[in-house]
Amino acid sequence: MAMHIIPSELQDLQLIFDFYALAVAHQKRVFNRHWQDFDPDMVQAEIREQRQWKVLIDNRPAAVFATAFSDPLIWTEAEPVSAIYLHRIVTHPDFRGRNLVQSITDWAVAYARQKGLSFVRMDTWADNDKLLKHYTACGFRHAGTVTPKSKGLPPHYAGITLNLFEIDVREAAG
Known part of the structure; x- marks a missing residue:
């Protein structure tokens, strides 16, 4: 199995939104909340800034995710923190069970080290115990809760x- 994490390109926009639709359908089946529509202009900006990524397994799109280098609306710190923030990780149903979140986490730690950043961060709904357990199993420390504006x-x-x-x-580690 050859896996690569590469920047998404503008021609991937439909693929990304197809993955988001798959995620919403899954969220509706397994949880009481789901994502709403995302702004295509926001996603295009992420692509242009090389902050939208795709995971390829044997040259097939297996997952997509976005990154940011600040997240002040959620992480409301007085001082900026040197971090990469992971957002909107979506695994295609054909690739579930392969622990791609761990692969993305490992990639993010290596990327953060390469860029001289101190943290890898992410957030999810506080009442989703399954994701809490999954993310801590991937090496994340629960850093608290917040109710953002x-x-x-x-x-x-x-x-x-x-x-x-x-x-x-x-x-x-690593």
Whole structure:
């Protein structure tokens, strides 16, 4: 199995939104919340800035995810933190069970080290115990909860509480 994580390209926009649709369908089956529509202009900007990624397994798209280098609407710190933030990880149903979140996490730790960043961070709904266990099993430390102001965030953030997760790259194995 040859796996590669590479930047998405503008011609991947439909693929990314197809993956988001698959994720929403799955979320509706297994949980009481689901993502709302994402702004195509936001995703195009992420692609142009090389912050939208795809995971290829044997040259087939297996997962997509986005990154950011700040997340002030969720991580409301007084001082900026040197971190890469993972967002919207979606695994195609054909590739579930291959622990791609762990592969993405390992990639993010290596990427953070290469860029001189101190943390890998992510968030998810606070009432999703399954994801809490999954992310901590991937090496993330639960870093608390937050109820963000939804202004400026996608619609599914309205009125929710999030679990925050992080890996201190300086302490991570590898």
